[in-house]
Amino acid sequence: MIENYRFGKILINGKEYNSDLIIFKDHIYDNWWRKEGHNLCIDDVKEIINKKPDILIIGTGFYGLMKVSEDLIKYIKSAGIEQVIIKKTRDACEEYNKLYKNKNIIAAFHLTC
Numbered sequence: 001m002i003e004n005y006r007f008g009k010i011l012i013n014g015k016e017y018n019s020d021l022i023i024f025k026d027h028i029y030d031n032w033w034r035k036e037g038h039n040l041c042i043d044d045v046k047e048i049i050n051k052k053p054d055i056l057i058i059g060t061g062f063y064g065l066m067k068v069s070e071d072l073i074k075y076i077k078s079a080g081i082e083q084v085i086i087k088k089t090r091d092a093c094e095e096y097n098k099l100y101k102n103k104n105i106i107a108a109f110h111l112t113c
Contacts, residue, residue: 029047059091066113
Protein backbone atom coordinates (compact mmCIF):
# COMPACT_ATOMS: atom_id res chain seq x y z
CA MET A 1 0.00 0.00 0.00
CA ILE A 2 1.14 3.51 -0.77
CA GLU A 3 1.12 5.45 2.47
CA ASN A 4 2.20 8.86 1.23
CA TYR A 5 3.33 10.69 -1.89
CA ARG A 6 4.81 14.15 -2.27
CA PHE A 7 7.05 15.69 -4.91
CA GLY A 8 10.06 13.39 -5.30
CA LYS A 9 9.15 10.98 -2.48
CA ILE A 10 6.81 8.05 -2.04
CA LEU A 11 6.26 5.89 1.06
CA ILE A 12 5.28 2.28 0.38
CA ASN A 13 4.82 -0.24 3.19
CA GLY A 14 6.97 1.85 5.52
CA LYS A 15 9.86 2.36 3.09
CA GLU A 16 10.59 5.70 1.44
CA TYR A 17 11.68 5.86 -2.21
CA ASN A 18 13.22 8.92 -3.86
CA SER A 19 13.44 7.86 -7.48
CA ASP A 20 10.95 6.84 -10.15
CA LEU A 21 9.76 3.29 -9.70
CA ILE A 22 7.63 0.41 -10.88
CA ILE A 23 5.52 -1.50 -8.39
CA PHE A 24 5.20 -5.14 -9.39
CA LYS A 25 3.08 -7.62 -7.42
CA ASP A 26 6.13 -9.20 -5.78
CA HIS A 27 8.76 -6.45 -5.79
CA ILE A 28 9.51 -2.78 -6.42
CA TYR A 29 11.97 -1.71 -9.09
CA ASP A 30 13.17 1.56 -7.58
CA ASN A 31 15.49 2.95 -10.23
CA TRP A 32 13.24 3.33 -13.26
CA TRP A 33 14.79 5.48 -15.97
CA ARG A 34 13.05 6.23 -19.22
CA LYS A 35 14.79 6.30 -22.57
CA GLU A 36 13.38 9.73 -23.45
CA GLY A 37 12.90 11.29 -20.00
CA HIS A 38 9.44 12.82 -20.02
CA ASN A 39 8.16 10.89 -23.05
CA LEU A 40 7.22 7.34 -22.17
CA CYS A 41 8.13 4.86 -24.91
CA ILE A 42 7.77 1.13 -25.61
CA ASP A 43 11.23 0.26 -24.27
CA ASP A 44 10.29 1.83 -20.92
CA VAL A 45 7.37 -0.55 -20.39
CA LYS A 46 8.54 -3.81 -22.02
CA GLU A 47 9.15 -5.56 -18.70
CA ILE A 48 5.68 -4.49 -17.54
CA ILE A 49 4.07 -5.83 -20.71
CA ASN A 50 5.93 -9.14 -20.30
CA LYS A 51 4.37 -9.56 -16.83
CA LYS A 52 0.87 -9.23 -18.38
CA PRO A 53 -1.01 -7.32 -15.66
CA ASP A 54 -4.73 -6.74 -16.08
CA ILE A 55 -4.24 -3.06 -15.27
CA LEU A 56 -1.31 -0.70 -15.72
CA ILE A 57 -1.39 2.51 -13.71
CA ILE A 58 0.97 5.24 -14.87
CA GLY A 59 1.74 8.24 -12.68
CA THR A 60 2.89 11.10 -14.88
CA GLY A 61 4.54 13.18 -12.16
CA PHE A 62 3.48 15.77 -9.62
CA TYR A 63 2.55 18.23 -12.36
CA GLY A 64 1.80 15.58 -14.98
CA LEU A 65 4.71 16.43 -17.28
CA MET A 66 5.54 12.88 -18.38
CA LYS A 67 3.72 12.24 -21.66
CA VAL A 68 2.11 8.97 -22.73
CA SER A 69 1.18 8.90 -26.41
CA GLU A 70 -2.03 7.40 -27.77
CA ASP A 71 0.11 5.08 -29.92
CA LEU A 72 1.82 3.71 -26.81
CA ILE A 73 -1.53 3.18 -25.08
CA LYS A 74 -2.79 1.27 -28.12
CA TYR A 75 0.38 -0.83 -28.15
CA ILE A 76 0.03 -1.68 -24.45
CA LYS A 77 -3.59 -2.70 -24.89
CA SER A 78 -2.80 -4.75 -28.00
CA ALA A 79 -0.27 -6.67 -25.86
CA GLY A 80 -3.13 -7.88 -23.66
CA ILE A 81 -3.29 -5.33 -20.86
CA GLU A 82 -7.01 -4.67 -20.42
CA GLN A 83 -6.85 -1.23 -18.84
CA VAL A 84 -4.32 1.59 -18.79
CA ILE A 85 -4.91 4.32 -16.20
CA ILE A 86 -2.90 7.51 -16.65
CA LYS A 87 -3.05 10.23 -14.02
CA LYS A 88 -0.85 12.69 -12.19
CA THR A 89 1.12 10.67 -9.67
CA ARG A 90 -0.89 11.75 -6.60
CA ASP A 91 -4.14 10.61 -8.22
CA ALA A 92 -2.47 7.49 -9.63
CA CYS A 93 -1.36 6.54 -6.09
CA GLU A 94 -4.94 6.83 -4.86
CA GLU A 95 -6.13 4.68 -7.76
CA TYR A 96 -3.49 2.08 -6.99
CA ASN A 97 -4.54 1.90 -3.33
CA LYS A 98 -8.17 1.33 -4.35
CA LEU A 99 -7.38 -1.53 -6.71
CA TYR A 100 -4.18 -3.33 -5.76
CA LYS A 101 -5.64 -5.95 -3.39
CA ASN A 102 -8.23 -7.27 -5.83
CA LYS A 103 -6.60 -6.85 -9.22
CA ASN A 104 -3.44 -7.90 -11.05
CA ILE A 105 -1.88 -4.44 -11.23
CA ILE A 106 1.48 -2.96 -12.05
CA ALA A 107 2.12 0.73 -11.39
CA ALA A 108 4.84 2.93 -12.87
CA PHE A 109 5.36 6.26 -11.15
CA HIS A 110 7.33 9.35 -12.13
CA LEU A 111 7.86 11.09 -8.79
CA THR A 112 8.93 14.60 -9.75
CA CYS A 113 7.75 17.09 -12.39
